[in-house]
Amino acid sequence: MSNASDRKLRPGDGKAPETMVMVIAIAMFVLFLTGGGWLAFKIRAHAQERRALAELKERNPVEYHVLHTSKIQSDDELKQDMVGNWELAGVRVRTTGQFLFIPPHNGYFKTWTLTNWAITTYDAQSNLLYNASGHYTVQGDVYTESIEAATGSMTRFLHAHPAFRVRVDGDTFYQMSARKTESPLEEMWRRVE
Numbered sequence: 001m002s003n004a005s006d007r008k009l010r011p012g013d014g015k016a017p018e019t020m021v022m023v024i025a026i027a028m029f030v031l032f033l034t035g036g037g038w039l040a041f042k043i044r045a046h047a048q049e050r051r052a053l054a055e056l057k058e059r060n061p062v063e064y065h066v067l068h069t070s071k072i073q074s075d076d077e078l079k080q081d082m083v084g085n086w087e088l089a090g091v092r093v094r095t096t097g098q099f100l101f102i103p104p105h106n107g108y109f110k111t112w113t114l115t116n117w118a119i120t121t122y123d124a125q126s127n128l129l130y131n132a133s134g135h136y137t138v139q140g141d142v143y144t145e146s147i148e149a150a151t152g153s154m155t156r157f158l159h160a161h162p163a164f165r166v167r168v169d170g171d172t173f174y175q176m177s178a179r180k181t182e183s184p185l186e187e188m189w190r191r192v193e
Helices: 015-059 061-068 075-082 152-157
Strands: 084-092 099-101 108-112 116-122 128-139 142-145 163-169 172-177 186-192
Touching (some): 015 061, 061 172
Antiparallel strands (some): 084 099, 142 163
């Protein structure tokens, strides 16, 4: 007669399914932990990105609006939104890379019609420092000026065709050099009546 404790484990004795259930449970637990870790990583990365974009919006609104928001207007709507008189409100300082907010009544003005643009700059005594003007085009978010007339320091840019990526958000116009350069032009303009 054989004792139950003397029996060897054979397939189908009931122990193999318990082992399989345990392996599956461990595998699911490991998948849950790694999936949860991945999810936590993604949530943390998304929160960091939101904070970084909020800081960028405060520190350099031109870079934020031009590079991190979508153009919502058609080309014609963008041109229509640009029409009017604008005053320089901020600029990225090329030597330091820092964005500088400029107070109102600073003497830097830009005007657009549906086909032409003009820029005029005055000193504190209302003396004309320079101006420039010409036609422009808009394709997508790229605004290209044709410099057809100029005085003062702008004469060196006569017949040039600088291109900028632009956004208009209400009464604020943002422009940034379209081409990568060592010191791209970044300007923010506010609408004036």
